[in-house]
Amino acid sequence: MSKRIILLIMMIAPVWMSSSPGAVKVEFFKGSLNVVKNKAATEGKLYFVDFVASWCMPCRWMDETTFTDPALVKYVESNYIPVKVDIDDFDGYAYKQVYGIKLLPSILIFNSKGEIVDRYEESLPPSKLLAILKKHNTAENRVKTATAKPTPKPPVTRPKLEPKPKPAPKPKPAPKPAPKPAPTAKPTKPAASAPSATVSTGEGLYRFKVSRQASKGYSVQVGVFGDYGNVLIEAARLEKKFREPVLVHIAQLKGKKVYRVMIGEFGDPSSATEFRTYVKKSGIDCIVKDLSTMK
Numbered sequence: 001m002s003k004r005i006i007l008l009i010m011m012i013a014p015v016w017m018s019s020s021p022g023a024v025k026v027e028f029f030k031g032s033l034n035v036v037k038n039k040a041a042t043e044g045k046l047y048f049v050d051f052v053a054s055w056c057m058p059c060r061w062m063d064e065t066t067f068t069d070p071a072l073v074k075y076v077e078s079n080y081i082p083v084k085v086d087i088d089d090f091d092g093y094a095y096k097q098v099y100g101i102k103l104l105p106s107i108l109i110f111n112s113k114g115e116i117v118d119r120y121e122e123s124l125p126p127s128k129l130l131a132i133l134k135k136h137n138t139a140e141n142r143v144k145t146a147t148a149k150p151t152p153k154p155p156v157t158r159p160k161l162e163p164k165p166k167p168a169p170k171p172k173p174a175p176k177p178a179p180k181p182a183p184t185a186k187p188t189k190p191a192a193s194a195p196s197a198t199v200s201t202g203e204g205l206y207r208f209k210v211s212r213q214a215s216k217g218y219s220v221q222v223g224v225f226g227d228y229g230n231v232l233i234e235a236a237r238l239e240k241k242f243r244e245p246v247l248v249h250i251a252q253l254k255g256k257k258v259y260r261v262m263i264g265e266f267g268d269p270s271s272a273t274e275f276r277t278y279v280k281k282s283g284i285d286c287i288v289k290d291l292s293t294m295k
Contacts, residue, residue, distance in 0.1 A: 097285075
């Protein structure tokens with residue numbers, strides 16, 4: 001091999017190595033969507049959320065091609081905060097329901113105020129995604145606001161049980177017993193409505209009655225959460241929506257504390273299955289759970 005050929009290879013090798021696939025890639029932010037929203041407001045940036053799953057082949061294709069494109073990587077670093085959410089993760093499942101994710105991959109674009117400006121339910125090549133990001137990167141979508149530091153999440157522990165107040169003394173009975181009230185019909189279940197497009201960080205005031213539940217009967221599980229703040233919001237929403245008791249099962253899974261949220265108490269599986277059908281009509285994924293297996 002001549003010295004001229006060797007010199008030519010030495011000159012083009014660095015260029016070839018720097019442009020090879022995988023040399024650069026989009027660095028996704030590690031943190032919850034609530035923290036990202038605060039960061040975007042403080043820095044005056046837009047952010048986008050890439051909803052994925054480990055079994056989604058188009059998602060892998062985008063990771064290997066779209067998110068390794070040098071031009072896209074450079075533009076995202078300067079103008080956006082990228083976030084990736086696995087819908088099979090604990091809180092990812094909650095975000096999937098909140099934002100109505102039906103197809104993968106799905107990319108939601110938010111302005112600096114945390115408002116959705118557009119959504120794309122398809123795999124996007126680098127040139128198309130870059131054009132989309134440039135389209136939405138406008139002055140009105142990049143308003144910088146001073147916000148407080150993100151409030152830390154509450155500890156994922158069982159809420160403290162307050163002592164019950166002493167009951168007031170019972171009044172003396174009347175000379176004649178009052179007639180028994182007529183039985184009332186069970187409240188009619190309200191029509192299905194879309195879930196609120198927010199996920200709580202646990203701030204605010206909630207009424208949440210906690211008591212030990214016997215492990216018997218059946219219920220309908222609607223979600224698994226890793227954040228206790230989301231449990232409070234979901235319990236309040238479900239009670240209002242379905243007029244049924246909400247049960248929460250606390251357990252350890254892979255070294256993490258998780259909360260399984262269920263609706264209703266039923267004595268037999270057929271009644272639970274019938275109620276599950278009603279819940280699914282409102283757009284909520286759910287399964288029937290045998291409470292005897294949840295100690």
